[in-house]
Amino acid sequence: MNVLPREFYDRNDVVAIATDLLGKIIITRFDGVITSARIVETEAYNGIIDKASHAFGNRRTNRTEIMYGPPGFAYVYLCYGIHHLFNVVCNSHEIPHAVLIRAVEPVEGISKMLERTGKKNADFTLTRGPGNVSKALGIKTFHTGLDLLDSEILIAEDGFRYSQKEIEKTPRIGVAYAGKDALLPYRFIVKGNKYVSKGKMGI
């Protein structure tokens, strides 16, 4: 198990990074408790030219500032006042690319995930959808800015890899407000994986 290096995130191709993140492992360690899960669904957000991105039009606010920083850091924001959505900051300083983690497959610490989510059974709803991912892994908005190479949240690879045939691309979910950009094939899923979220065009 190796933590992904800074160079993994420091690329001028957020779509490639979103694809490459499939199969990688997110590991969180809060209060000494480890939970980990394999990424099976991602979405790319292509910075200032992407209407679906919070950084569209070079918008800089307290919330989005982290995306303008160096790559390999967490961008976590509150959605609908309830859900903490976990993103990975990509590309170099001043280029606000990000990848949203939309679904993972539990690996370690499932009992802790059940405790955090208040669920009884470890079925596919445990970590399906970006809100559930953060809830199960214990990620909150105040974790925004953590270094994914050295903090309580890490992303690593264990040698496992999905083949291109197992990966499908679709338009992103819930971004209708982005007009034409909502049609871009920036969502990446592992075909047939039961943890992949339900989308209009998804599985």
Add this chain to the structure above:
DNA sequence: CGACCGATCGTCT
């Protein structure tokens, strides 16, 4: 299965 709805609050205008 699809449509709809309520929860809930930080962020931006």
Add this chain to the structure above:
DNA sequence: GACGATCGGTCGA
């Protein structure tokens, strides 16, 4: 003051 990069439940067909 309005609005989400959502979720889970309910209701009707």
